[in-house]
Each structure stands twice: as C-alpha cells, then as structure tokens.
Amino acid sequence: MTGSGAASRDNGGDNGMKGQIARALTEATGLLRGPQRVVPLIRKLVSDKLRIAFEQRHLYSYTTTRRASGDALNLLLRWILDAQRPDGGIAAYYSLLTGYSESYPEVTGYIVPTLFDIARAAGDDGAAVAAKRATRWLLSLQMPTGAFPGGLHGGEAQPSVFNTGQILQGLVRAHRETNRPEILQAAVAAGNWLVNRQQADGSWAGPGAYQDVAHTYYSMVAWALAELSERTADHHDHGVGYGRAAERNLDWVLSHVRPSGWIDGINLRGHPNYLHFIAYALQGVLECAILRRRSDAIQVVAKSAWVLLRKFETNKWLLGAYEPDFKGGRRFTCLTGNAQMSCVWLRLFEVTDDLRYLNAALKMNEMLKQLIPARGRRGIAGGVSGSYPVWGRYQPLRYISWGCKFFADALLLEQRLTRSFAASAPEALPCAS
Amino acid sequence: MRIVVLCSSVHSETACAMAVRVAELGYVPAGALALPTLDRGTLRRKLGQWGLRDVARYARAKLIPRHGDGQARVINHYLQPLLKHADGVFRSLREAAALYGFPVAVCKDQNAPDSIAHLKEWSPDLIIFTGGNILRKQLLDVPRLGVLNVHLGLLPEIRGMSSPEWSLLNHVPVGITVHYMDAGIDTGPVLQRCEFPEAARCESLSDLRNRLVAFGVEKVGEVVAGLDHGTISATQQSDLDKDNQFFVMHEWLQARAAERLTKSRLATLAGTVNG
Structure with a gap:
C-alpha cells in the first residue's frame, strides 16, 4: 500500500512488530553503511529548515511560473527511470538514510500508465521501454489465484486487494498499448480474483485487505475494475461484471460521505488520515464515476474537492493529514496528496468546465515544481519527498516513487487541458449589453 | 452625511480620488483612517509577494517625494481629473485633506480598539473602504448606514479576487458593484451594479483595472448622493447559497483573459473602421 510503510505493514501481529523493529534498525544504521549519504541528508535538512523559516506564503504565491512544466516533467521521468531496478520493478523510494528500496509491485503497476503517457506526450521511447519492462516483471509476480502480492519485492508474498487493483491499472493500460494477449489474460485473472473477494456490500474486507x-x-480498486470493464468490452463479455462490481464499491463509498464532504472509512489504524488517502478515495470515486457515467458520484467528489480547494486558496497549502470533516490536522505537507488533488481538480475542470479547478491546479503544480530539487545525486534530483519539510510524518526522509508518479500525472493533465483550452478560440466580450 | 474614508496608505491614489470626489459633491469627509505606508509587516508581506526588486521600487516610490508638476507621476491616469488641482496633482491623501480640511489618522490595524474609538469620534454615517485590513464586525457596526466597497465585478456572479479577469473568462459582463460590506466576502447588500461599457476598448488588463477603478470612484459619488437624497436603497444579494467566490488568478489564465480582451478590442476597432 503506497504511503503506509510499504511492505511489512501488510503483515499483522508479531511478524509485523518484528518487521517494524528490523526496519527501524536498518534505517538507523543506514548512514553507517552509506556515509556518502550524510552530506545530501544534512543539505536537505538545512534547506527545508531555512525554507520554512523564511518563506512567506501569501495571496500571490504560486501564481507565476518559475519553472516550465516540461522541464519538471523531464526531471520526474529521469527520477523514475533511475529508480527502475535491474528486475524491471520500480523502487518504492530513495531514502536519505538507506538509499533505494527494493522494487515495489504496487507502484510499478500504476506507474505503467504514467510512463506510457509520458512516452506519448514527450515522444520519449525510453519511457515506453521502461513501461514494457515493468509489465514483464509484474506478470512474473502474479499468483495462481490471479492476485498480486502486497509489500516490497522479496518479502513474504501475501495476496493484496489494493495492490492487485493498482497493478490492474497498469496491466489494462499495457494491454491497450501492446495488445499482447498474455497481459489481458493476467488482467482478467486479477479482475476475477477481485470480484470474487468483494463483500456483498461492495467493500473489500478480511484477508487481503489492509489490517483486514x-x-x-x-x-482506486473500483476504478481499476471499471477500466477493465471498458477494456474487455472491446473484446468479449466475460460475464463477470467488472463494471457492476466497480459500481457496487462506488455505492458503498458514497454511503460513507458526510454532508461536509468528508469521506469516512479510511480506517488506517494507528495512522492519521493522510491527504494521500483522502485524495485516493476522491480520485478513485471520480475516475470510476466518469467511466461509469455516474454524475451523482461526480457531484459528491466535486463537493469534497471544493472544500480542499478553498483551504488551499485561503491558506496557500493543504495539511498533510486531516481530522474528520476537514477540521484541523497535522501541520506538514504531504506532497503526494497535493499532486493527487491537482489531478482531481484538473479532471473536475475537464468534466465541469469550472475554471477555478484549473486555476487551483496550476497553482498547486507551481508549488510542487518549486519543491523538486533540480540538482543532486541519483535518487534526489527530480524526486518528490514524502513530506515537506522532509522530516514530516508522511514517509519522512524519503523521495517516493508514487509522489513522482502522481505529480507527473498532474503535469501531463495540465499540459493536455491547457493546450485544449488555449486552442479554443476566445469569443467577443459580452459587456455593454 | 458624515463620511470617513478607510485606506491602505495615505499615498493611495484611489483613496485620494475618492475623498476628492465626495468632497466635490459637497460631502467633505469627516476623516480618513490609513494604514502606515511602510511598516515592517507590510514590507515583509510584499517581499514575499513581489520579490526584492519590486519591493525596492515600491519603497522608493513611497519614500521619495514626487517632483515637477506631478502629472507624470499619477499611476492610474484615469484618476488624474480628480487628483489634479490648481498647483498640480495631489501626491497624498494628506495634501487633499489639507485643501478640503479633514483630518487624516494613521493606525497599524483598522480593527484595533483605538482605531474603532477614533472612528466613533468621527461618528460617521457612512464609511468608504478603499483598502486595508479585512474588516471585523466591530468596525462594520460603527457607521449608521454601513461600510461601502467598490467591487470590480458584478455581484453576485463574481465574488472575490481577480474579478475583471474572471469576468472575461466566464462570459460575465465586466463591471463594478457598489455594495455594503458584511462579514462575508462580497456578500453584502448591493447599492449599485453597473456594467462597464468601455471594456472592449481597453488595451490591457491593467488598463481595464485602472478604468474600472476610476469608473467605481465615479459611481460611489452617485451612490453617496443617492443615499443622502433617499433615491438609492440596498438590495440583498441573491444566490448567497451559491459559492461564487473566485481566487487570485494564475498568470497562465490571466494571459488567456488578456487574449480575450485583445480580441474584443480588435473587433471593436474593426467595427469602428467598417462603420
């Protein structure tokens, strides 16, 4: 599960505790094993400290472009390509203490669409090659049931609903790009497993779900199923009802929405409601609703996204984690969550034509562009840190691959939508009536 | 009618023009309350907002007195007719105050108790807001009629920031609204709502803004006279439940708004030539 300590937290009980202790020790001794990381670590800590001490966020923050979106996209792509391990998987993160992690199946799965999008937008063959390598590696991980394992590669392989859904995103897209039958076969097997594991109420609980x-x-899993439904309808009707399963989950999520726009049921025991997960819920519902033509669900997302938009426009930043009803929260920034909200706002602009969503996303992207290091060693340059400042609670002292993925998605969406908006001819003024 | 002008600085051209406009109509302000031109907080805020180079220009403009006949120094030249006087151009609200005989006070916070006390001493019927702090209820309750604001957009369609630009992009006629302020953002009762017929003749967004400010000053004069003669009354805004608030516009969208303005100007020019 991206953002929740990756692998080991999927293992419960004593194993989980032992794993956490082992990870803490590994992190703590990371600098002894890699002393070359000391200087970059100190540099990052000092620069974030200075920045938060002197930077004044104000009404006009982020209204001007200081770094071109194309340049930022190139930096992100370089970071992702550097993070691709020899096996073809993408590392979960680059830690300022321990360096690159092992390959991470979940992120490798849903970074595939991003790589294909970059390849198409920038004409970068390297991105397409990386996406195909990643897909080959993913196919090698699939379990006989059709499920994919949770956690980092090399750990104990347990089937995971969320990771299977996220990887399904990548498989569907890879099939669309390559038309290779074994990819569709893997996607269908994953989809079937997800449908079979779904509860009667539309949720996924019990074994395979995080913390059961x-x-x-x-x-996000519902979105993947809706994508699979669209894709398989191109070929033949499997009779499994991926689309119906996606909508069952959609209805279950909508039953958890409060009048304030807050979505209950993030349910991460022992963790705050990170913006990353709030944005996941919104993104999944929105994309699923667009594919299934569910305007009621789009309106629900618009309401929640508007609450966060007002907070961003008023305060110039979003908190890293929120209390229910968006009342207060943790005072750090979850950059991945910010990039996801930018994606949500851009998609809402696309479906509602409300330019305020585009405006907020443009500013959010400016903010994120300013926080990406243009220089530095491999793993740092072009990276998106878990938190800002880097010692914030969400993925501290790490540059995370899913942060790069979501920010790249946001920039790609920005490019596409601004181009099409600029291309639409302006009309004469309606004044002087 | 006792009027007080609130402004962000004694050097505010808009405030100066506004005071002159109402004074010329026979309503010499009972006083004006300004924020300090250069205090540490303002400088720090502007440093973050504009950057060092523009803040240096701003500081120089505020600190070094304007010389010569002053005419070239007027930033918004659409206000020049109001700022002009026998000896040149008003360089600050203090100069206008000296000519028309009203006091100018400077405070760090317009909502502070001593500022409120100062305002109460002037016992205003109406306060005209031209800039400064976000006003709190204690201040809004001081004048008998209310606190007047000129919003550079038509209410209730366009509330909040970058209103002319948002009007251009959202196919809403460009205009101004004179309204009473309340605790919300541009949600108070409307006194006058005027479309701006010259929008399609504007050369740029800053030209449009300057013209709208001058248009607003003009209209405030009409509203003040109307209130005094009982010919104007306020109307509650409709759509209060609808979120029509807009925020500061990103420069990319501003460029699109400017394109729209240019296209309209060219169409107007073509119409003039053909006509």
Missing part, C-alpha cells in the same frame, strides 16, 4: 478491514480509499 474495509477502506473507502479502495475506490
């Missing part, structure tokens, strides 16, 4: 409980941010 249902989560509303599994709407």
Whole structure:
C-alpha cells in the first residue's frame, strides 16, 4: 500500500512488530553503511529548515511560473527511470538514510500508465521501454489465484486487494498499448480474483485487505475494475461484471460521505488520515464515476474537492493529514496528496468546465515544481519527498516513487487541458449589453 | 452625511480620488483612517509577494517625494481629473485633506480598539473602504448606514479576487458593484451594479483595472448622493447559497483573459473602421 510503510505493514501481529523493529534498525544504521549519504541528508535538512523559516506564503504565491512544466516533467521521468531496478520493478523510494528500496509491485503497476503517457506526450521511447519492462516483471509476480502480492519485492508474498487493483491499472493500460494477449489474460485473472473477494456490500474486507478491514480509499480498486470493464468490452463479455462490481464499491463509498464532504472509512489504524488517502478515495470515486457515467458520484467528489480547494486558496497549502470533516490536522505537507488533488481538480475542470479547478491546479503544480530539487545525486534530483519539510510524518526522509508518479500525472493533465483550452478560440466580450 | 474614508496608505491614489470626489459633491469627509505606508509587516508581506526588486521600487516610490508638476507621476491616469488641482496633482491623501480640511489618522490595524474609538469620534454615517485590513464586525457596526466597497465585478456572479479577469473568462459582463460590506466576502447588500461599457476598448488588463477603478470612484459619488437624497436603497444579494467566490488568478489564465480582451478590442476597432 503506497504511503503506509510499504511492505511489512501488510503483515499483522508479531511478524509485523518484528518487521517494524528490523526496519527501524536498518534505517538507523543506514548512514553507517552509506556515509556518502550524510552530506545530501544534512543539505536537505538545512534547506527545508531555512525554507520554512523564511518563506512567506501569501495571496500571490504560486501564481507565476518559475519553472516550465516540461522541464519538471523531464526531471520526474529521469527520477523514475533511475529508480527502475535491474528486475524491471520500480523502487518504492530513495531514502536519505538507506538509499533505494527494493522494487515495489504496487507502484510499478500504476506507474505503467504514467510512463506510457509520458512516452506519448514527450515522444520519449525510453519511457515506453521502461513501461514494457515493468509489465514483464509484474506478470512474473502474479499468483495462481490471479492476485498480486502486497509489500516490497522479496518479502513474504501475501495476496493484496489494493495492490492487485493498482497493478490492474497498469496491466489494462499495457494491454491497450501492446495488445499482447498474455497481459489481458493476467488482467482478467486479477479482475476475477477481485470480484470474487468483494463483500456483498461492495467493500473489500478480511484477508487481503489492509489490517483486514474495509477502506473507502479502495475506490482506486473500483476504478481499476471499471477500466477493465471498458477494456474487455472491446473484446468479449466475460460475464463477470467488472463494471457492476466497480459500481457496487462506488455505492458503498458514497454511503460513507458526510454532508461536509468528508469521506469516512479510511480506517488506517494507528495512522492519521493522510491527504494521500483522502485524495485516493476522491480520485478513485471520480475516475470510476466518469467511466461509469455516474454524475451523482461526480457531484459528491466535486463537493469534497471544493472544500480542499478553498483551504488551499485561503491558506496557500493543504495539511498533510486531516481530522474528520476537514477540521484541523497535522501541520506538514504531504506532497503526494497535493499532486493527487491537482489531478482531481484538473479532471473536475475537464468534466465541469469550472475554471477555478484549473486555476487551483496550476497553482498547486507551481508549488510542487518549486519543491523538486533540480540538482543532486541519483535518487534526489527530480524526486518528490514524502513530506515537506522532509522530516514530516508522511514517509519522512524519503523521495517516493508514487509522489513522482502522481505529480507527473498532474503535469501531463495540465499540459493536455491547457493546450485544449488555449486552442479554443476566445469569443467577443459580452459587456455593454 | 458624515463620511470617513478607510485606506491602505495615505499615498493611495484611489483613496485620494475618492475623498476628492465626495468632497466635490459637497460631502467633505469627516476623516480618513490609513494604514502606515511602510511598516515592517507590510514590507515583509510584499517581499514575499513581489520579490526584492519590486519591493525596492515600491519603497522608493513611497519614500521619495514626487517632483515637477506631478502629472507624470499619477499611476492610474484615469484618476488624474480628480487628483489634479490648481498647483498640480495631489501626491497624498494628506495634501487633499489639507485643501478640503479633514483630518487624516494613521493606525497599524483598522480593527484595533483605538482605531474603532477614533472612528466613533468621527461618528460617521457612512464609511468608504478603499483598502486595508479585512474588516471585523466591530468596525462594520460603527457607521449608521454601513461600510461601502467598490467591487470590480458584478455581484453576485463574481465574488472575490481577480474579478475583471474572471469576468472575461466566464462570459460575465465586466463591471463594478457598489455594495455594503458584511462579514462575508462580497456578500453584502448591493447599492449599485453597473456594467462597464468601455471594456472592449481597453488595451490591457491593467488598463481595464485602472478604468474600472476610476469608473467605481465615479459611481460611489452617485451612490453617496443617492443615499443622502433617499433615491438609492440596498438590495440583498441573491444566490448567497451559491459559492461564487473566485481566487487570485494564475498568470497562465490571466494571459488567456488578456487574449480575450485583445480580441474584443480588435473587433471593436474593426467595427469602428467598417462603420
């Protein structure tokens, strides 16, 4: 599960505790094993400290472009390509203490569409080659049931609903790009497993679900099923009802929405409601709703996204984690969550034509562009840190691959939508009536 | 009618023009309350907002007195007719105050208790807001009629920031609204709502803004006279439940708004030539 300590937290009980202790020790001794990381670590800590001490966020923050989106996209792509391990998987993160992690199946899965999008937008063959390598590696990980394992590669392989859904995103896209039958076969097997594991109420709970409980941010899984439904309808009707399963989950998530726009049921025991997961829930519902033509669900997302937009426009930043009803939260920034909100706002602009969503996303992207290091060693340059400042609670002292993925998605969406908006001819003024 | 002008600085051209406009109509302000031109907080805020180079220009403009006949120094030249006087151009609200005989006070916070006390001493019927702090209820309750604001957009369609630009992009006629302020953002009762017929003749967004400010000053004069003669009354805004608030516009969208303005100007020019 991206953002929740990757692999080991999927293992419960004593194993989980032992794993956490082992990870803490590994992190703590990381600098002894890699002393070359000391200087970059100190540099990052000092620069973030200075920045938060002197930077004044104000009404006009982020209204001007200081770095071209294309340049930022190139930096992100370089970071992702550098993070691709020899096996073809993408590392979960680059830690300022321990360096690159092992390959991470979940992110490798849903970074595939991003790589294909970059390849198409920038004409970068390297991105397409990386996406195909990643897909080959993913196919090698699939379990006989059709599920994919949770956690980092090399750990104990347990089937995971969320990771299977996220990887399904990548498989569907890879099939669209390559038309290779074994990819569709793997996608269908994953989809079948997800449908079979779904509860009667539309949620996913029990074994395979994180901490064995249902989560509303599994709407991302519903989105993947809706994608599979679209894709398989091109070929033949499998009779499994991926689309119906996606909508069942959509209805279950919508039943958890409060009048304030807050979505209950993120359900991460022992963790705050990180913006990353709030945005997951919104993104999953929105994309699923667009594919299934569910305007009621789009309106629900628009309401929640508007609450966050007002907070961003008023305060110039979003908190890293929120209390229910968006009342207060943790005072750090979750950059991945910000990039996801930019994606949500851009898609809402696309479906509603409300330019305020585009405006907020443009500013959010400016903010994120300013926080990407243009220089530095491999793993740092072009990276998106888990938190800003880097010692914030969400993925501290790490540059994370899913942060790069979501920010690249946001920039790609920005490019596409601004181009099409600029191309639409302006009309004469309606004044002087 | 006792009027007080609130402004962000004694050097505010808009405030100066506004005071002159109402004074010329026979309503010499009972006083004006300004924020300090250069205090540490303002400088720090502007440093973050504009950057060092523009803040240096701003500081120089505020600190070094304007010389010569002053005419070339007027930033918004659409206000020049109001700022002009026998000896040149008003360089600050203090100069206008000296000519028309009203006091100018400077405070760090317009909502502070001593500022409120100062305002109460002037016992205004109406306060005209031209800039400064976000006003709190204690201040809004001081004048008998209310606090007047000129919003550079038509209410209730366009509330909040970058209103002319948002009007251009959202196919809403460009205009101004004179309204009473309340605790919300541009949600108070409307006194006058005027479309701006010259928008399609504007050369740029800053030209449009300057013209709208001058248009607003003009209209405030009409509203003040109308209130005094009982010919104007306020109307509650409709759509209060609808979120029509807009925020500061990103420069990319501003460029699109400017394109729209240019296209309209060219169409107007073509119409003039053909006509």
